[in-house]
Amino acid sequence: MNMAEILQYVHKDAFLHRLHPYTKIFFIILVSLMAIITTSIPFLLLMVFAMLMFAAYGELLRESLQQLKLILVMSIIFILITVITMPGGEILGYVIPAGIPFIGGFIPITSGGLMIGVVLTLRFMILIFAFQLFLISTQPRDIVHALEKIRLPIDYILMFIIALRFIPTLQIEGQRIHEAQLARGFNPGSGITGKVRSVAPIVIPLVSNALLRSNVLGLTIDMRGYRTGKRTHVRERVFLSRDYAVMTILTVSGCGFIALFISQMV
């Protein structure tokens, strides 16, 4: 079942859940900027550590760690790409070992390429952790309220919420379709044409059903009045002392970061 919960709100009453959405949005923006600006690997590592501490404090460490598999796959791709396309610095070895005759000694692994790959991976890791912490600790209702207040059009907000909400639905449905076709002797096929052909029995039902569903979904949104724009604010999140405290800490770390950046330490 865990697969089904990617980026889904997790109902808890913990520290991050109790923060105001704006505090969390400020957190994302600040963290993203810091991660994008810096190229210092020790600093990025420190940030990753800080993210995990945040997650642990908010009782969401397990959810964060579930992302590691995705991050691992991504890091391999990043490092491969940067090693191949951005060589620089000294040669540490070769992707195809030099010992192999004829084809050996190609594609050098350089310290520069490797460094960039690692930096990219760490950056994305931080971004993923930050966004995930925001999404799983904030009820979509609160996200709608917060974004509506800063005058984003309601249609765009709903689109964003729905896109997230239906990730697991599509996943579960894909699983069901897969099972139904397996029961009919579905054979994933071999070779490229085989693979492409074997996609149809899964993708066609998935897309057809999703289109039908989007029709009902659209009507539901209208018939529940979500798009009227007028709203009574119930259980509205208010800025509490903990929000001010977190904002202050974030601002101070932001300033600290700028100072470090100017003195070229990060």
Next chain:
Amino acid sequence: MIELTDITYTYPHTVQPALHRVSLSLEKGRCVMVTGPSGAGKTSLCLAASGILYHEYGGKKEGSTVIDGKDVAEYTTLSDLAQNVGVVFDDPEAQMIFTTVEEEILSALEHRGLSAAVIEERLEGIMKTTYLEKLRDRSPHHLSGGQKQRVALAATLALGNDILILDEPTSELDEHATKRIADILSDLKQQGKTILLVEHKYHHFKDIVDTLVILEAGVITTIGLPEQVLENERIRAMVLPDFSTIRKAVPAPSTDGPIISVQDLRYFYGDVEALSGISLTIRRGEFVAIVGENGSGKTTLVKHFNRLLTPTSGDVIINGKNTRDCSIATLAHDVGLVFQNPDHMFFADTVRDEIAYGVHNLGIEKSDEVIDAALREAGLSESGELYPRWLSRGERQRLAIACVVAMQPGVIVLDEPTTGLDGNEARMVIEMLKDLQEKGHTILIITHNREIAQHCADRVILMENGKIVSDTGGA
């Protein structure tokens, strides 16, 4: 409250009108139930009565719709209509937009111009009337189809409108949960709500229905007091099907070894024990019904028969082979599984190709003859060249069965094969299964329909919380 006069409607790109000269009047505080075969236009009628058809759909429209004293054209938008009409659509998944039950209902309440205090009060009231208090913080992925249907109803009730239009609100519910919905509707009616209900399960709602409407091929063929409408034999068979005449004399199940043998089967989804020690033998030629409430482990059990699931402990032996040693593809020769929603399998361009898919996958010889025979058995010989998704729900269900039958498995397992079908269509499906049993197939059905289980199956297995609690009628 709603007055439809001479509504004729044709969807874009089609020729045949979905509704033809439909006139219907819904008075305040009354409950009108619409029933009829699948594909008769019941959903279109819901859309017409709610004004959605007028505002949201293209195509050719004739006739007039008056909602709450105002012509439908006077409402400017759907949000405007939503002030008067509440609609529960037939797909519960699409009607849960937020991530907890409470949030869903609260969001609907927030748009009614009420004060915060009233909203909190109403929220609690609705939670209570729809029995959702215990599910308050659940996410959509941790709710059954039936529970989602209840949430969809609750969120619509939250709007507080006097007119309620419900499109098959109990299709995925077991008997007990359906009764719950019937009780809720009965309360609502007493509060003076006007209800338009599209349903197949008349017997659950007979106490609240004032007018019964039979819709066939887009035309209202009969309308009136339920007792009078049901005097007609043909309509009675559709609305209150009698399955007691369906039993056929079938040769006793063979005495050689069991075709399915389950030994102390346990299965865990993560930490949750879904099956706790199931032991079961089924002989060739038996017709077995598996019954039990939503979530009792019925589907989990049958998924073991073709190894979509592998036991956490215990064994499942099919035709003498332990499923642990077989692949899903090999087991497909022995066990055919027809899932609840036929739309999860269709992808081909024609009905024929759809059936051919499984046949070719298994490398069955004389495929054309096999496909023809399957089409005949399903009563779809005329429809071989049609696009599967254009068929009515009843036809799609029979096509799904035909797809599996053509693969010639000894055992055919069907998960809720009569969902969303009217009495006649359900009967056709069951008769098809009885014929297959006569030809020597072993049939297992999962069903909520007590009548079908009692009258059609030779053996009824009742499951509760992952265990078999009774097993009656077996040889």
